[in-house]
Amino acid sequence: SSELTQDPAVSVALGQTVTITCQGDSLRTYYASWYQQKPGQAPVLVIFGKSHRPSGIPDRFSGSSSGTTASLTITGAQAEDEADYFCNSQDSSANHVLFGGGTKLTVL
């Protein structure tokens, strides 16, 4: 399929660990990237490749992948991590770019 599927919403208690997943056939071939978006702001890249973090992204953010599922894990979630998270990859043909529908993370 040419889609990336994410759960619409996930919640986590402050300081606990949460995993956000992204499923799609293209993930067998291509790594997912992950973006954080806070209200009224542009998305920010948080994870790319196998589990690379851009400069300035806290090390509590990590990524992993298995088969058709990519995962973003936040270990010790903070209040400032409350945001929408989007995964992305190329589609299997490499002619188009896919985004998941996004996961709204609530930190309780």
Next chain:
Amino acid sequence: EVRLVESGGGLLPAGGSLRLSCAASGFTFSNYWMHWVRQAPGKGLVWVSRINSDGSRTNSADSVKDRCATSRDNARNTLYLQVNSLRVEDTAVYYCVRLRSYYDRGVYFDAFDLWGQGTMVTVSS
């Protein structure tokens, strides 16, 4: 400072055309593939189009494929998006985005590492 700044949004009539610009600064614009991504109010990110580094190749999403043209002027460090025959469903914030490519232990991969602040396009019926 490394940045992308979009312009050209606003209120437009259905059936009309839009031309967005994205001014790049702080990096060698001609080295990067560039993309447009849009986001309807309260909705997710949707890829619109891309253009390779020298402007010779473009791809676009099926939703705009026959209505859009993506171009760039590397001498002016500027990316463009033209969309014709506008529809109400084209209403969105349009982001200009840089694609950065990486190589690590024998594997190539890429990611959208730089986003503009976005420009809002509202199409009225």
